[in-house]
Amino acid sequence: MKTTVKLLLGELKRLIRYKILPVSLVTALLWFALFLFLSREESFFIAPLLIYVDSTIMVILLVGAFNHLERQDGTISTMMVLPVSIGSILTAKAAASMMLALSSMVVTAAALYFIHNLVFDYAALFLFILLTGVSHGAIGFFLALNTRNFSSMLGLLMAYIVVFTLPTILFTFGILDARYDKLLMISPSHSAETLIRSAVTGMYNAGIILAACAWLLGLTFVLYRFAIYPKFKRCGVRG
Amino acid sequence: MSTAFSVEDLHFTYPSSKTETIKGISFTVQEGEIFGLLGPSGAGKSTTQKILIKLLENYSGRILYFGKDIHSLGSSFYEEIGVGFEMPVHFTKMTAAENLNFFSNFYQNKADVQGLMERVGLWEYRDIRVGEYSKGMKVRLNFVRAMLNRPRVLFLDEVTNGLDPKNARIIKDMIVEYRSQGGTVFLTTHLMNDVEQLCNRVAFCVDGRLHEISTPRELKMKYGKREIKVEYREKENTRSAVFPMASIGENEAFLNLLKSKEIETIHSGETSMEDIFITVTGVGVK
Numbered sequence: 001m002k003t004t005v006k007l008l009l010g011e012l013k014r015l016i017r018y019k020i021l022p023v024s025l026v027t028a029l030l031w032f033a034l035f036l037f038l039s040r041e042e043s044f045f046i047a048p049l050l051i052y053v054d055s056t057i058m059v060i061l062l063v064g065a066f067n068h069l070e071r072q073d074g075t076i077s078t079m080m081v082l083p084v085s086i087g088s089i090l091t092a093k094a095a096a097s098m099m100l101a102l103s104s105m106v107v108t109a110a111a112l113y114f115i116h117n118l119v120f121d122y123a124a125l126f127l128f129i130l131l132t133g134v135s136h137g138a139i140g141f142f143l144a145l146n147t148r149n150f151s152s153m154l155g156l157l158m159a160y161i162v163v164f165t166l167p168t169i170l171f172t173f174g175i176l177d178a179r180y181d182k183l184l185m186i187s188p189s190h191s192a193e194t195l196i197r198s199a200v201t202g203m204y205n206a207g208i209i210l211a212a213c214a215w216l217l218g219l220t221f222v223l224y225r226f227a228i229y230p231k232f233k234r235c236g237v238r239g
Numbered sequence: 240m241s242t243a244f245s246v247e248d249l250h251f252t253y254p255s256s257k258t259e260t261i262k263g264i265s266f267t268v269q270e271g272e273i274f275g276l277l278g279p280s281g282a283g284k285s286t287t288q289k290i291l292i293k294l295l296e297n298y299s300g301r302i303l304y305f306g307k308d309i310h311s312l313g314s315s316f317y318e319e320i321g322v323g324f325e326m327p328v329h330f331t332k333m334t335a336a337e338n339l340n341f342f343s344n345f346y347q348n349k350a351d352v353q354g355l356m357e358r359v360g361l362w363e364y365r366d367i368r369v370g371e372y373s374k375g376m377k378v379r380l381n382f383v384r385a386m387l388n389r390p391r392v393l394f395l396d397e398v399t400n401g402l403d404p405k406n407a408r409i410i411k412d413m414i415v416e417y418r419s420q421g422g423t424v425f426l427t428t429h430l431m432n433d434v435e436q437l438c439n440r441v442a443f444c445v446d447g448r449l450h451e452i453s454t455p456r457e458l459k460m461k462y463g464k465r466e467i468k469v470e471y472r473e474k475e476n477t478r479s480a481v482f483p484m485a486s487i488g489e490n491e492a493f494l495n496l497l498k499s500k501e502i503e504t505i506h507s508g509e510t511s512m513e514d515i516f517i518t519v520t521g522v523g524v525k
Contacts, residue, residue, distance in 0.1 A: 003345065010341050017332045074328040078384070081292060082345045083317040237294045 003084050007092030020062045028107035040116040048197040055101035055132040056189045063097050063140030068150045080236035097137020098130045105129045125199035132192040135216040138223040145231040164189045243423040244268040249300035262447035273424040275434045278444035284427040321390030325397045327377035331370030346388035355383045374401045392423045431512040445520040462515045464508030471500035
């Protein structure tokens with residue numbers, strides 16, 4: 001545990017040094033500015049979508065960029081000859097992606113509170129953002145480990161957005177019919193959006209919430225255990 | 240002295256390959272020695288090192304580390320070894336000091352970082368980002384990184400590659416010092432100069448197999464020519480003569496030459512490690 005905390009602190013320090021965390025916060029500050037020009041109702045409607053974009057696409061993008069930078073540095077090899085387990089290294093990376101999602105959520109939630117006096121179910125939002133951050137961080141990590149460079153990762157990310165994110169945005173704006181809601185839950189991004197919207201609106205459907213949580217947790221476990229872990233090891237061997 | 244590593248009939252095939260990269264090699268590395276694994280690119284020396292440091296698994300054969308099967312060793316194994324990779328491997332957007340503090344944080348045994356950095360001439364540059372370091376500085380930092388935990392066994396891959404002669408000398412002196420304090424070194428290199436100056440024993444690795452394993456001196460005795468070459472001045476020209484080393488003190492022609500001519504150089508027919516490599520393996524050192 002102590003080792004994992006040390007690794008996490010190192011991850012967070014590097015997220016700042018590699019300008020990943022500052023970029024995430026700057027994006028959140030853009031939302032802050034946007035809320036100044038929106039009414040309370042408009043802000044309430046769009047807030048889940050903005051938090052969703054920050055904790056899904058932005059997390060995938062930033063975690064992917066961060067891992068590509070580390071791969072360029074060749075530091076995976078060095079990490080693997082430290083007296084720490086690969087499990088601890090990956091746990092720290094997963095926790096760092098949670099922090100990344102959480103930091104922008106805090107800025108967005110604070111903006112909504114101070115500008116429009118909007119209050120959410122913060123405890124639920126906190127938990128759901130952690131889950132969204134860790135699962136989408138895993139997706140970002142997976143994309144980074146399976147692409148040669150950042151440009152090719154962006155290509156894969158665009159494909160991911162078209163397949164998994166765009167339908168959710170269309171659904172939010174009523175362009176996709178409500179009957180597709182359950183089908184769209186196959187998309188991890190849609191499951192994440194469902195959780196975030198529930199916490200923001202305070203309207204919970206226990207079955208849907210449980211299914212979304214189970215799906216995101218399961219996906220995170222499967223990605224880390226069967227895709228990221230072996231690929232991360234191979235990257236370490238290649239140097 | 241005990242045996243640091245004992246490797247028996249080691250075979251390894253990369254998952255993406257149909258042919259074996261390591262084809263049944265056996266050797267030992269004694270505690271307190273510098274063991275050099277030499278060979279051309281793609282010979283299997285880096286693969287062997289990666290297996291010994293547990294980065295590569297799924298090999299067949301037996302590897303013992305101080306009598307224990309390395310399969311049974313957990314991540315604590317890395318408390319005892321130091322690894323200097325060929326390519327510099329540091330966080331480039333962090334300073335050298337931040338890098339070393341981060342890595343050092345995970346070890347129970349901690350070396351004197353300031354002392355090490357001063358020795359390699361990096362202490363005054365400790366607060367500069369590694370990305371701004373020259374190649375030579377990165378190589379020196381790599382060496383310090385490998386020494387951070389005062390390792391029992393040190394793995395070094397092309398440790399002086401990219402260093403100027405002065406800094407290469409400093410690193411080599413530190414390696415010899417480390418050995419004299421009981422440390423064990425597993426060195427993979429293609430630089431024969433390093434081998435001659437550092438290694439107690441060497442093994443030649445070609446196409447996944449080990450050829451000769453011996454000391455540099457024994458190899459030179461075995462493959463060198465037992466003769467003496469003399470260069471001397473005669474009528475404004477430099478001439479040379481070769482004499483057999485056997486009974487050289489009774490060789491009249493040799494003694495007369497020494498007495499009667501202006502001698503310029505005298506060399507024994509000692510062969511270089513590179514020549515030995517070519518002879519032993521049949522390929523050039525790349």
